[in-house]
Structures are given as C-alpha cells and as structure tokens.
Amino acid sequence: MSGTNRTDADVVIVGGGFMGIASAFFLRQRGRSVVVLERGLIGQQASGVNFGNVRRQGRYLPQLPLANRSREIWGKLPELIGHDAEFLMSGHIRVCYRQEQDDALEVYAREAAHYGLKLALYRGAELHAKFPFLGREVLSGSHSIMDGHANPRLAAPAFGRAAARAGARLEENTEIATVEKDGDLFRATSTDGRVFCAPNMLITAGAWGNQLSTQFGEAVPIMVNGPQMAVTEPVPYSIQPVVGVTSPMLEEIIYFRQVARGNIVIGGCARAPAFLDQRRAKVLPESTLLQFKQLARVAPAVTRLNIIRVWSGVEGYMPDDHPIMGPSGKVDGLYYAFGFCGHGFQLGPGVGDVMAELIDTGATSTPIEPFAIQRFATTANATPIAA
Known part of the structure; x- marks a missing residue:
C-alpha cells in the first residue's frame, strides 16, 4: 500500500500517555524513527490527572529495579528534556x-x-x-x-516536546480503528483512513490497552x-x-x-x-x-x-496489581506497556527507557519478566470491567 495517507517508521506507538511518549523519546535517542498515535492530546488521560507521586517505597519488590532506573532519570530531567516537570x-x-x-x-x-x-x-x-x-x-x-513528587500535567507533555525536537512524529487527535500485522509490517489504521506502518509496534494505551491487545489474540482481564x-x-x-x-x-x-x-x-x-x-x-x-x-x-x-x-x-x-510490560507472547515485533494500576507515574521515564532498549536490542538490563502478558494467557474472561 502506498500514497499520501501512509506513514512509515521503525516503531509505531499507539497511545500518547507517559509510557508511550517517554518510549518515543528514548527510541529517538537510539536513532529509531517513531510515530506516536494519540486519540486526544499527549498526556491527557491518566498520565495527566494522577496524584503525581514519585515514590519507590511500597512497591512490589521485583519492580524496584525498574523504579530505581526511573528515579535516576527523574533526577536528570532538566538536562535530558529541558524541563523539570516540577519534580521535587x-x-x-x-x-x-x-x-x-x-x-x-x-x-x-x-x-x-x-x-x-x-x-x-x-x-x-x-x-x-x-x-x-x-x-x-x-x-x-x-x-x-x-x-x-512532580506535576503530572507537565511531565508527559514535556517528554512529548522533547521527543518532537528529537525527530519523533506525534499524531494527536488520531483515533485508531484497527491494529494488525500484515507480513513483516504492523499497520495501524485511523478512523479517518490514515495508515501508519512499521516493523515494530508498541501499545501504551492505558486502560484501553486490552482493546488493542485483543486484536492480536491477547485479551487481558483489565x-x-x-x-x-x-x-x-x-x-x-x-x-x-x-x-x-x-x-x-x-x-x-x-x-x-x-x-x-x-x-x-x-x-x-x-x-x-x-x-x-x-x-x-x-x-x-x-x-x-x-x-x-x-x-x-x-x-x-x-x-x-x-x-x-x-x-x-x-x-x-490488573487483577494482580502489576502492569503488562514487555514483548507479546504471540506476535514478533509487538510490545506492550499498559495497565499500571494507578501507580505508573513514577515509572514513566524508566518504562520508556526500558522499552526503547528492548525494542532496539531485543533485551533489557532491567528485569521485567513478572509483568509479561503471558501470565494471563489462560484467562477466560478478559472483558474490561468498571469497578
């Protein structure tokens, strides 16, 4: 497929919250071309309306290496992205x-x-x-x-501006109707007919993540x-x-x-x-x-x-209070980072850094195995539930 309505990149990221936009920033640091697709505005949903806690204590212990990696980045925000996001x-x-x-x-x-x-x-x-x-x-x-703590209304947009300056393409107000893999390429099609293609796809759609993972046969009980x-x-x-x-x-x-x-x-x-x-x-x-x-x-x-x-x-x-983060269990080149259970804000920069490393190199120096989507592979009912 070709034409003016198609955009190609190394990585298509669906979801422009903190996890997605931080991943885009760090992928650009690694020289990967990136397009971020966001239905509204960058950081508009949970990433922008949470409490703003930048805490490590109280977390699931195996999550601390990720939280530690993220905390190091929080301390470097001004020189890294040109904004401190009011981190204190x-x-x-x-x-x-x-x-x-x-x-x-x-x-x-x-x-x-x-x-x-x-x-x-x-x-x-x-x-x-x-x-x-x-x-x-x-x-x-x-x-x-x-x-x-930091200001959640500022953090994701600041990463977004930095990612854009670094060459990431940000497509706001872009609602995605379908995601699929066709041969070696992933294809995300918007409701207005635009098509975004890449050999790698990262789904960072927060509470809507299951709506996309289900299209690849990986429904989760979010x-x-x-x-x-x-x-x-x-x-x-x-x-x-x-x-x-x-x-x-x-x-x-x-x-x-x-x-x-x-x-x-x-x-x-x-x-x-x-x-x-x-x-x-x-x-x-x-x-x-x-x-x-x-x-x-x-x-x-x-x-x-x-x-x-x-x-x-x-x-x-998620039922176990842990996020979904890492590669797909079924589709090569597909990655997830969503379902952070109300405590993802502190992790945002670290998640972006880890996912960029994983997509770029095929591995990560920070352990994320406990968050694999495969732990829900046998779940019978994966319909999103309001509680």
Whole structure:
C-alpha cells in the first residue's frame, strides 16, 4: 500500500500517555524513527490527572529495579528534556496505625535494602517530633528521603516536546480503528483512513490497552475505574514529604502532598466508575467526605482547609496489581506497556527507557519478566470491567 495517507517508521506507538511518549523519546535517542498515535492530546488521560507521586517505597519488590532506573532519570530531567516537570525530592513517608502494618514496614525496609532502597523507620515520640503534623493515632512511619513528587500535567507533555525536537512524529487527535500485522509490517489504521506502518509496534494505551491487545489474540482481564482526587486552597508551605497511609482497608489508604505554591493535593480512600467510551471517570461526593474523615486521623490540621477542585481519570487495573510490560507472547515485533494500576507515574521515564532498549536490542538490563502478558494467557474472561 502506498500514497499520501501512509506513514512509515521503525516503531509505531499507539497511545500518547507517559509510557508511550517517554518510549518515543528514548527510541529517538537510539536513532529509531517513531510515530506516536494519540486519540486526544499527549498526556491527557491518566498520565495527566494522577496524584503525581514519585515514590519507590511500597512497591512490589521485583519492580524496584525498574523504579530505581526511573528515579535516576527523574533526577536528570532538566538536562535530558529541558524541563523539570516540577519534580521535587521532598521525601516520602509511609505511615500506619496498627502493629501488624508496623511489622510489615520493618520487613519491607529490610528487603528493599537489597534493591538499593534505603528506608528509615520512625516510631512514637521520634516520629511525631520529626513530622509534627501527623495525628496522634499514627503509630509509625517509613521514610524514603530520595522519593518525592512532580506535576503530572507537565511531565508527559514535556517528554512529548522533547521527543518532537528529537525527530519523533506525534499524531494527536488520531483515533485508531484497527491494529494488525500484515507480513513483516504492523499497520495501524485511523478512523479517518490514515495508515501508519512499521516493523515494530508498541501499545501504551492505558486502560484501553486490552482493546488493542485483543486484536492480536491477547485479551487481558483489565478493570477500569477512577481514582478520587482533590486539591485544597493554598496555605504557607510547611509539609515537605509526600505522605501515604498503608492499610489493608482501601478506605484508610489516603495520600497527600503539598506543592511549593501551597496547595495540598489529596488522593485515595475510594475508587469510582470509569467509562472507556466516554473517556471519563467521576468523583463521588462521598469519596471526598471520606478523604476528609481519614485526613482527620493522619493530619488533622489539613481538614481546616477548603477544597477548591476535585477530579478523576480513567485508570486500568490488573487483577494482580502489576502492569503488562514487555514483548507479546504471540506476535514478533509487538510490545506492550499498559495497565499500571494507578501507580505508573513514577515509572514513566524508566518504562520508556526500558522499552526503547528492548525494542532496539531485543533485551533489557532491567528485569521485567513478572509483568509479561503471558501470565494471563489462560484467562477466560478478559472483558474490561468498571469497578
């Protein structure tokens, strides 16, 4: 097939969120020609509306090598892409209310040290002296001084601009109707008839990833829902670390961070319905009320502030809470990076670097085997579910 409606490249990336656009940037660093296809705008979906946590602690331990690789890149953003995305190495403290969670924090700190993540544990009076804004019910905390936060509204677009400057072709407002492999080439056809061809395809379509992987016979049981987010009025900057509560109960898992201009960003406690066809998710009023109830436990002073905005986004969650990342189990030249279960923001630069290395060389120095799509090969029902 030839003509003005066809575009060829070394790699076609379907999905212009953080994972896709970072992959495009790093592929260009390796000299690969890239076209990125995005239905809306770069970073418009989950990549741009998440909490903005740049944390490593609390992750699945085998994911720490990827998180460590990503953290190194976060520290180099200004020289790498010409923008810092408001990344601030503020530290991150993970707190709990019960002895069993305290015990788990201690075990995690010991095991994380083998992956190069150093954590300091604080309890009782020492904890409250170091973090005086914490409520008296907080029993202990695990502090990671190298973690922090960034602005999700800036990060993916900044990578997009850098990728474009490096020669990547970005096709925004381009909805893809079909993806297929014809001989040695992959073909992505847009709803307006344009065709994009390449010997390699990377699917980074977030919660919509299953709609594309299914066309290659690799359906996955992804669940879609909307995290609940809020932000307060600005007040003088006084809370440096990102704070997150660890608990076996979702309603207790709240997290918050204060940005330099004074607003406090809040997330957690609940999830709400999300709709793939509408590209929308809702914030439920009861979620915001629950967040305030939980804030009163972890940081009572924050509840004196006014909420000025709430929002959500469409996130994709896997049953085992791990993403799909790596090569296809069925089709040569096909790769995936989606379904990051609400904790992909910190990983974005690392995922891009790893996927570029994998596509360019056929291997990666960072282990990603636990995230292979083949683990869902026998799943009977892979229809996306709203929860």
